[in-house]
Amino acid sequence: MAQRVRGVVAPGKGQPVRIETVVVPDPGPGEAVVRVQACGVCHTDLHYREGGINDEFPFLLGHEAAGTVESVGDGVTEVEPGDFVVLNWRAVCGQCRACLRGRPWYCFNTHNATQKMTLEDGTELSPALGIGAFADKTLVAAGQCTKVDPAAKAEVAGLLGCGVMAGLGAALNTGGVGRGDSVAVIGCGGVGAAAVLGARLAGAATIIAVDLDERKLTTASALGATHVVDAGDRDVVATVRELTGGFGADVVIDAVGRPETYEQAFYARDLAGTVVLVGVPTPEMRLELPLLDVFGRGGSLKSSWYGDCLPSRDFPMLIDLYLQGRLDLDAFVSETIGLDDVEAAFDKMNHGDVLRSVVVL
Numbered sequence: 001m002a003q004r005v006r007g008v009v010a011p012g013k014g015q016p017v018r019i020e021t022v023v024v025p026d027p028g029p030g031e032a033v034v035r036v037q038a039c040g041v042c043h044t045d046l047h048y049r050e051g052g053i054n055d056e057f058p059f060l061l062g063h064e065a066a067g068t069v070e071s072v073g074d075g076v077t078e079v080e081p082g083d084f085v086v087l088n089w090r091a092v093c094g095q096c097r098a099c100l101r102g103r104p105w106y107c108f109n110t111h112n113a114t115q116k117m118t119l120e121d122g123t124e125l126s127p128a129l130g131i132g133a134f135a136d137k138t139l140v141a142a143g144q145c146t147k148v149d150p151a152a153k154a155e156v157a158g159l160l161g162c163g164v165m166a167g168l169g170a171a172l173n174t175g176g177v178g179r180g181d182s183v184a185v186i187g188c189g190g191v192g193a194a195a196v197l198g199a200r201l202a203g204a205a206t207i208i209a210v211d212l213d214e215r216k217l218t219t220a221s222a223l224g225a226t227h228v229v230d231a232g233d234r235d236v237v238a239t240v241r242e243l244t245g246g247f248g249a250d251v252v253i254d255a256v257g258r259p260e261t262y263e264q265a266f267y268a269r270d271l272a273g274t275v276v277l278v279g280v281p282t283p284e285m286r287l288e289l290p291l292l293d294v295f296g297r298g299g300s301l302k303s304s305w306y307g308d309c310l311p312s313r314d315f316p317m318l319i320d321l322y323l324q325g326r327l328d329l330d331a332f333v334s335e336t337i338g339l340d341d342v343e344a345a346f347d348k349m350n351h352g353d354v355l356r357s358v359v360v361l
């Protein structure tokens with residue numbers, strides 16, 4: 001029997017979100033219904049609402065979530081009712097060219113639920129990132145449910161489902177930060193602050209946090225930045241070089257994703273260093289660099305999709321570190337809110353007031 005629950009729907013381009021009744025089908029083969037306990041508000045939800053991702057309105061927003069598996073469909077063996085899970089948008093297929101080459105964190109054919117959730121009149125909803133978790137319950141592919149220790153608070157655990165994992169993974173996986181490295185992170189919102197935390201976990205000796213907002217720099221310091229740079233009144237490239245013996249950092253992470261921040265990252269990096277782009281640019285943005293500098297400065301220029309994470313490997317491990325007090329994920333929960341506060345949370349995000357607002361159900 002399909003169930004009727006509340007969900008936050010973006011009805012059309014640029015229109016405010018509203019709470020609608022969402023029809024959630026029973027799970028079919030390979031699917032699971034999850035009772036959502038918490039879901040963070042991510043910039044990508046706002047991108048969906050603004051039509052910046054695609055035009056498949058109406059969207060069921062929300063994708064940084066944790067909850068309990070309520071029911072599973074035929075053939076599901078990886079999770080069972082009652083399991084505490086973090087939802088992921090990388091349910092790897094095991095069969096695409098990336099998976100077959102042993103690099104499933106790039107999987108090009110990730111799984112989502114086959115059936116559609118709908119409005120009461122039958123209109124099909126597009127769940128954000130194949131999740132749609134600003135809702136009492138949601139239908140996903142069973143592979144999108146990653147079991148973690150239920151001792152973790154849902155509002156914290158859910159954040160690993162997107163932005164915090166993207167930032168941690170940009171440092172730990174994509175950037176390959178190692179003991180003693182110098183790291184600079186440009187933009188210290190939820191993603192960049194997590195990159196600072198990841199750099200610290202990896203043993204970086206120098207961690208330089210760069211932002212335009214004083215409040216973000218204060219948080220970054222608390223999370224382990226050894227130096228902070230206000231990009232509004234300092235030359236970012238010159239300052240990062242000064243703080244690294246005149247050379248530049250081994251790894252520079254751009255968690256903003258604009259041409260000017262990418263260029264800063266490119267030149268704030270030591271010879272043969274690594275640039276990691278984790279911020280998401282918009283289609284009209286262009287980058288111009290002397291090709292000779294691309295060659296002459298060497299190293300690698302990488303992009304990080306979802307922190308190159310493998311949910312089954314990374315989520316349980318990071319939750320364990322959190323429970324041991326070795327990973328301060330609590331710092332990312334700026335406030336907990338209700339389902340009807342998502343629009344207000346978008347405003348706070350735009351004003352830089354929060355790292356994360358988290359809807360608690």
Ligand SMILES: NC(=O)c1ccc[n+]([C@@H]2O[C@H](COP(=O)([O-])OP(=O)(O)OC[C@H]3O[C@@H](n4cnc5c(N)ncnc54)[C@H](O)[C@@H]3O)[C@@H](O)[C@H]2O)c1
Nearest residue numbers: 166187188189190191211212213231278279280304305306
């Ligand atoms: N690659 C991925 O898989 C992935 C996953 C989730 C989010 N993202 C992207 O990461 C980016 C950051 O997300 P967020 O949630 O942290 O956003 P956010 O809005 O919370 O943070 C952005 C931060 O950048 C700062 N900033 C803006 N312009 C700057 C500049 N010129 N110099 C220095 N700092 C500047 C802002 O003050 C803010 O603190 C977004 O583009 C988001 O879409 C990527």
Ligand SMILES: [Zn+2]
Nearest residue numbers: 093096099107
């Ligand atoms: Zn695959």
Ligand SMILES: [Zn+2]
Nearest residue numbers: 042044162163
């Ligand atoms: Zn997200």
